[in-house]
Amino acid sequence: MTRSALLAAALLLGAACSSDPAGSGATSFPAAALTRVSTLGGAFDVEVRTAPDQPPSRGLVSVEYRITTPGGAPVDGLDLAVVPYMPAMGHGASTKPTVSAEGGGRYVITGVELFMPGTWELRTQIKGTLEDSAAPSFEIP
Numbered sequence: 771m772t773r774s775a776l777l778a779a780a781l782l783l784g785a786a787c788s789s790d791p792a793g794s795g796a797t798s799f800p801a802a803a804l805t806r807v808s809t810l811g812g813a814f815d816v817e818v819r820t821a822p823d824q825p826p827s828r829g830l831v832s833v834e835y836r837i838t839t840p841g842g843a844p845v846d847g848l849d850l851a852v853v854p855y856m857p858a859m860g861h862g863a864s865t866k867p868t869v870s871a872e873g874g875g876r877y878v879i880t881g882v883e884l885f886m887p888g889t890w891e892l893r894t895q896i897k898g899t900l901e902d903s904a905a906p907s908f909e910i911p
């Protein structure tokens with residue numbers, strides 16, 4: 771299959787799945803973080819967990835961020851915009867993730883559609899007391 775045919779198939783799959791209420795109800799994340807990143811400007815630390823699998827498998831994934839100051843204090847009231855992106859192929863996902871603030875510095879991102887094997891980034895813009903960005907990445911087998 772050509773790359774464009776693959777992408778078209780993936781987009782069709784995404785459309786078929788868009789009525790699925792992904793992330794409705796409580797999602798449980800593992801106790802241990804998958805990874806921890808600092809934001810580009812150093813304003814925040816972000817612990818990353820994934821569900822239903824950690825590390826994530828191909829398909830619809832939920833991601834939890836636990837955002838703190840570099841000193842470890844949880845930060846609430848942030849506005850997050852999250853875009854899944856495959857840098858090697860220059861494309862994103864057809865589904866726009868939804869972010870919900872859970873308190874205690876926790877933010878749950880549902881509808882993260884990692885539909886192809888390879889390296890995916892979660893390009894994340896953070897706005898609030900400080901503006902910064904992060905791009906934790908996942909290797910999808």
Ligand SMILES: [Cu+2]
Pocket residue numbers: 856859861886888
């Ligand atoms: Cu791709």
